[in-house]
Structure formats: C-alpha cells, structure tokens
Amino acid sequence: MTMYRILLNPDTIDEGSPADAEMVSISASELEALRAAAASATKISEAKERAAERSLADDRLRAEEIGRWSKKAEDWERAFKAATKEKELATVLASRPLVQGAAPQLIKLWRDELEVIDEAGQFRVATRDGRSVAEAVNAWLASSEYAHFSRPTSRGGTTPPGDSRSTSTATATPPPKNLGEAVLMRWREALQGHRQNPDAPIGLGRRRF
Template sequence: MYRILLNPGAIDEGSPADDEMVSISASELDALRAAAERAKTIAEANDRAAERALANDRLRDEEIARWSKKAEDWERAFKTATKEKELATVLAGRPLVQGAASQLIKLWREELEVIDDAGQIRVATRDGRPVSEAVNAWLTSAEYAHFSRPSSRGGTTPPGDSRSTATAPAAPPPKNLGEAVLLRWREALQGNRQDPDAPIGLGRRRF
C-alpha cells in the first residue's frame, strides 16, 4: 500500500495529518501512472498535429498568395494587350508619320481602362469616352499634332514618311576605260542639258 498526499503544496513544515493523505494500492498507483503517461502521450501527439496543421495552413496560404499574384499578373497583361489592340485598331486609319503609332500606343494606353460589362469586354477612356472619339480629340490637340502628317498641296511628303519618294539608285562604277569615257561624256551632256541620244550636229557637241 502507498500513502499519497492529497495536497502536497499545502504542507510547509512537519509531518502531514492523516486526513491529508490517502492510501492506494500498488496496482492503483501503476494504473494512475499509466493513465498519466497516456495523457502525456496524447497531449504530445495533439501538439504535433497542431504544428502540422499550422504548417499546412502556412503552405496553403503561400500557395493561395502565389496563385493570386499569378492571376493578377495575367489580368494585368490581358488588360494591357486589350488596350494596345484597341488603340492600334483606331490608329490604323489615321495619317500618321512613320513610327508614331507605336509611340502613341505607349503614351495613351494608361489613359484607357478595360470594362467588363455583363461579360462583354470593352475599352474606354477613364472619363468614359469611346477610344475613337478620344483619339480624334488627342490628335487634333497641340500636344500631339506633330504625330499627324501635315496636309500638303505641293505633293511633298514629310521626311521619314514611309511614302516619301525614293531617290534613284546610284549608277554602278565603270568597269573599264571605255565605260568611264562614256560616263564622263554623258555627264557633260547632262550638264549642258543636251540629249545624249540626239544626232551629232543637232544641239550636240563633238568630243
């Protein structure tokens, strides 16, 4: 038999009284110890399970954050491409100088927004105007007027325009002395504004 204090913390000095102790058999004491050990084992298992649950929650939160960022990046890329396509379509019919369209797309795409209207995607300016209307207004403003080709009555084309008149290709160098003499002869005739194919004696000098 074993005697166990009911309240060990209450005894400071001296021997405890009999009413403060309880008698217990060895088998009961072993059972109590086994129960305490099982309780300890269960508590430790619960702690490990809680740690695993926290780790899983952390991994799940990180995965959700990663996919959320990907979704945001995809949405941003989609909206940028949609705005650039809308601007390119509108600018395609405008008389612009060479290289102006790409510059204007970069300048104006941030002035637009992509709107999901009941499942229908459309593009408009931040103040709600259609893109074509806004582009017309921007191109006629003093700030962006230089991107448009000036109207010309004399048939000239601004420098850098893809439709500028191409200069004639340079003549190949003479291959021999005879070709060199002929070339100099033709240059002399052109300097005197004479027809090199005209007969000698009709406005043509003999060399």
C-alpha cells in the first residue's frame, strides 16, 4: 500500500527540511479523500460567493424597482393634488363675475397657495393658513392686486339712453271730469303732435309762412 507523508502545518516551515514530528503518513485513499473534501469545500465556497453576488444583484434590482414605483407614486400623487386644487379653484371662480380669460390665469397664480388635506381618506382643499377656497378667493379678488380681474359693477352710474329708468317721471295728468274736458284734452294732444311732426298736413297746430 502506497503511503504519503504530508506536513501538518505547511505555514510554519520557513527553511530546511521539516522534522518528523511535523509530518504525518497517510494512505493514497486517504489523500484522495482529503483532496476531494478540499475540492468540495472550494466548490461550496464558490457557490456561496456566487449566491451572495446574486443576492446582492437581486437586492439592487429590487431597490431600483421600488425606487421607480415610489417615483411613479409621487408623480401620481402630485398630479392628483394639482388637479384637485385646480378643480376646486375653477368651481369657485365659475360663480364670480370675472373678465374674459381671467379664470385660467388666476388658477395658475393661486394653485400653489393651496394644499390638499387627507382626512381619513377624505380629501379637502384649503389655503396654507387654513381658510376655505371660497373665503380665500373672495379676499384675493377684493384686494387691489387682483381687483382688475373682476368685471366692474355699475353703482349709481348714468343709465344708458333709451332705458326706461333714464326718463324723468312726469306729473300724471288728472283724468277729465266731464265731456268738455275730455274733448279739450284730445285737442291739446293732437295740437302737440302736429307741432312735433313737420310732415303733418297744414292745419291746426301748423302755420304756413
């Protein structure tokens, strides 16, 4: 039977021949078994390293995927809040007397002054200082900075010509008391009509020159 002598600890030998106490004799089958065990341990170690690398790579992929979905969720939330604020502003502004094209401009100007508040799954829009959108819009439109977006209201102005309110109310003529007064009233009305109408035929109320 072939025997082999191997060092118990090769790392302790610097120079010269090792002593017999530092060596051990084993058979060829034992040596092959040791070699097989060492190869198996190496394979196991390499497999563990590859598994660890795959695990790290999977972790990186999962982290990247989570990051992508988190960004999408943030974008969706941002878009939802922006749309909610714009819708609330548009609803309030629709009932206000604004000049043409004012609403879109005011929505752009004021939407960043609002925030969407989540109350147990129910969303409401308010200003950063806690006011409702209607209260804030009324205050903003009443300020000198945004007053020009509102249509001017007529207060005590001149009534347009032709409006029944522009004519002064004349003193009502009392009704005739008898037939003579009725005939006289009709004669006066006819006389007045002829004087105001130059095309009327010559006669009562119009004189030839």
